[in-house]
Amino acid sequence: MKKKTVIIALIALVALTIFTRIISPRVNAAEVKITSVIPTTYRGKVEDIVRVIGTINTTDGLYQIWFGSKLVVNETASGNNVNASFSVPPLPGGNYTLTLQDVTANINATSWFIIDPAYTLKVSKPEYPKQLQQGAEVKISISITGGKTNTVYVANVTVKTPANETYSQSIPLSNTTDTGIGNASIIYPFENAHTNYTGTYTVSFNGTLASDTFFIGLTDLAEYHRNDTMKVWAVGYSSCKNVTITIKSKDGEKIYEDKWNVTDGVVKASWLVQKNMTIGNYSITITANEKVKRVNDTQIFAVPGFKTEIVPRNLAGEPVPDVFIRIHDNWANKTYNVTSDRNGIITKQLERGEYNVTAYFKKVKVIEALTFKIENESKTLNFTCQLTSLNITVVSALDSSIKIPFVSIRLYYNFTTDLDEGKDVNETVSFQTDITGNAKQHSFLLNASYRISASRYGHIFNQTMFANLKPCAWNNITISCPGRILHVTVIDLEGKPIENALVELQEFMGGLRYTNFTDNAGNAIFNCIFGEYYLKVYSKEILLGAEAVELFNETVTRSIRCALYNLPICVKVVDYFGQPIPNANITLERNGVKICSNVTGAEGIASFREIGGTLTIKVYLKNSDLPEATTTIYIGEKRDYSNPILVKIGAYVIFASLLMDTAQFAIIILILAIVVLIAIIEIVRRKHFKPSETSS
Incomplete structure (x- = not known):
């Protein structure tokens, strides 16, 4: 009994398991895992960017990334994919567990990441162009991140002067507590140190952990503009009564030199930057009668000017490329030569002052004695040149409202330069009118001599000369395209004129189209624009002929022979044996439309024109609604009685002047054949079996 009970229970358990598998939905879930960590070294410093790539089980589900005990990412997956970035949080150095959590499924995947210590040293410096001067104090800030917990680090700060002297001082950083971060700041010069030298000082943190630099100068600024006041401050001259201050250009030209008194070892001087100084780098040097310092007090400063954008424009206000401009600096009595780029723009550093401008286009003067000022800022200057633009329109001589597109134009012009000792120059530019019959050309000299040669299809139809263009934005030039007379005669295959035929002329280029009907003599006359055309002849909307025609001469004559017009068309209808079928109704159709009909005569022929x-x-034949035969044929020549179109109707036979179905005719012939065959058999039988006569 017990054995039977156990067996029943096992069977029930298996059945329940199978049933559960059947009714449970099948889900192909992704595994929660971290597939990649970037950087691949799994190491970094505080605030470094870390990227985690992986998957979670829940599609489009919420996931979290934990760095140790800190939540760093709380986002939604894209499908089952995770791709997230975060900054390393401010934690002590060490190995941390990196956890990817599928929030919905409450499933985690882990990896690891090590925080390394990071050391920072930064020197507080004034914003450029201000700079530190001799004798100045400098604040140095030191910090560590990713350090050990509850630790006080000691920083050894070393400063190396331009004379390779080194000064060091140790300073404890703040306790890192539980953040691993320690900070401190210190003021340089340390005890017995100084900032008496001009040049670059290098500051280091414990040798090579971190470093920065600062510059000590003689002047309060690193750059000046004309009429600025330079303030000089130098220390360490206690043994001197006076010093010499010298300012030179980068080429060694002496700009200024004078003696200045020393007070309590300090040289305090000022100098007004001269109006005639040009853009560039300069040096300032302080020298004493005896050697006072291990490093010469020499510093470079700049006169940078202001960024100036110059745009030469034509009278239409458009920027003009390749304009050569002479900018004369009145304060410095110096001239700068510049040329506008392909966008019509010049970028030039110009100092404070007054300037004169002369501009040349193709070496012809287009701006003369224009003045401007540069004061205290960058600016854009727009200069108007004496250059006009051309709006060329080609119109029909027959109707000026009709504009001619795609006309090829060669523009020849001649001018004398103002540079290069007044040379005569000839130039040519080629272009084409657009779909509206217009062509716009930009920036032309007012005093040049011009000649336009206009052509279509390689044939010149107009030459126009003009000069002394108006000083305005656009000079409008109109070119007339002449008309040409075309005589068209339309005849048929026999040379007879075709009356009321539609003659169409369609120009190869553009949309010019002309139509006319022939008179009773087959003539049509056109007055068309110079060009090439496609000539077509129609009758009853049927194309009879077409050919190309060139209308370049004053008068052109064309005779069009239309071989398809008024053709003799004969249709011969025959039966199965090729016998003509009379009284057959023949219809002709074009494009499904009946155009004519006729009845065949005794010869089985119906004729048409x-x-x-x-x-x-x-x-x-018998049924007027149902054709016995249908055939489609191209007729390009006459088909008269000698060469008719043959239509064979195999379903009928002419017998005894009667139209008979071929099948019926075959039955009759078969019956007749049988009758004849029977008769022959009977005759033969009687001949061979005739009884012999009995003798009496």
């Missing part, structure tokens, strides 16, 4: 081309021939 029609326009050729692709025609459908239908033959009606």
